[in-house]
Amino acid sequence: MNTEKYRKGKVVFRQGDHGDCLYYIRWGSVGVFVNYGEANEEKLAELRTGDYFGEMGLLDHADRSATVVSLDHETTLNRISEEEFEEFLRDNPARVVDILKRLSHKLRDATRNYLEICQAVGESVGTQADEVSRQGSYGFAQNARLKAIHDDMQATMDAEDEGQGK
Numbered sequence: 250m251n252t253e254k255y256r257k258g259k260v261v262f263r264q265g266d267h268g269d270c271l272y273y274i275r276w277g278s279v280g281v282f283v284n285y286g287e288a289n290e291e292k293l294a295e296l297r298t299g300d301y302f303g304e305m306g307l308l309d310h311a312d313r314s315a316t317v318v319s320l321d322h323e324t325t326l327n328r329i330s331e332e333e334f335e336e337f338l339r340d341n342p343a344r345v346v347d348i349l350k351r352l353s354h355k356l357r358d359a360t361r362n363y364l365e366i367c368q369a370v371g372e373s374v375g376t377q378a379d380e381v382s383r384q385g386s387y388g389f390a391q392n393a394r395l396k397a398i399h400d401d402m403q404a405t406m407d408a409e410d411e412g413q414g415k
Contacts, residue, residue, distance in 0.1 A: 254325050256319060277323065
């Protein structure tokens with residue numbers, strides 16, 4: 250297990266980097282960002298002494314989902330490589346349980362956020378459908394050619410229905 254120190258503003262790893270280790274914060278704090286340094290940058294979390302990060306990349310070998318940046322002067326991290334992780338699991342069962350609890354918390358948050366987004370989209374689509382129904386024009390009032398095509402199709406369907414005795 251290597252101990253690394255990072256000055257304020259130093260990037261620990263970047264979104265998209267290969268994940269091959271996890272970090273334990275011995276002292277200091279880090280920020281977790283998506284789109285770091287871009288106009289649409291968003292801070293997802295701030296982690297402090299005693300927290301872990303990078304465990305998802307270590308466990309699933311996927312690329313990093315966010316950028317992590319030191320927020321304190323002399324942030325001190327323990328870097329736990331894949332090779333050291335098995336020993337870490339044996340020697341630190343309480344910390345392993347803590348990591349699993351944090352992963353569960355992340356999954357619950359992601360699920361909650363996903364459901365909120367689905368509900369918002371559903372409500373938005375429902376509102377738009379209600380508006381279309383109220384107008385009775387299916388939004389064709391803005392486009393005369395589409396309205397004419399719609400009206401022709403509707404007339405054809407009505408004629409077919411009458412011909413079939415409906």
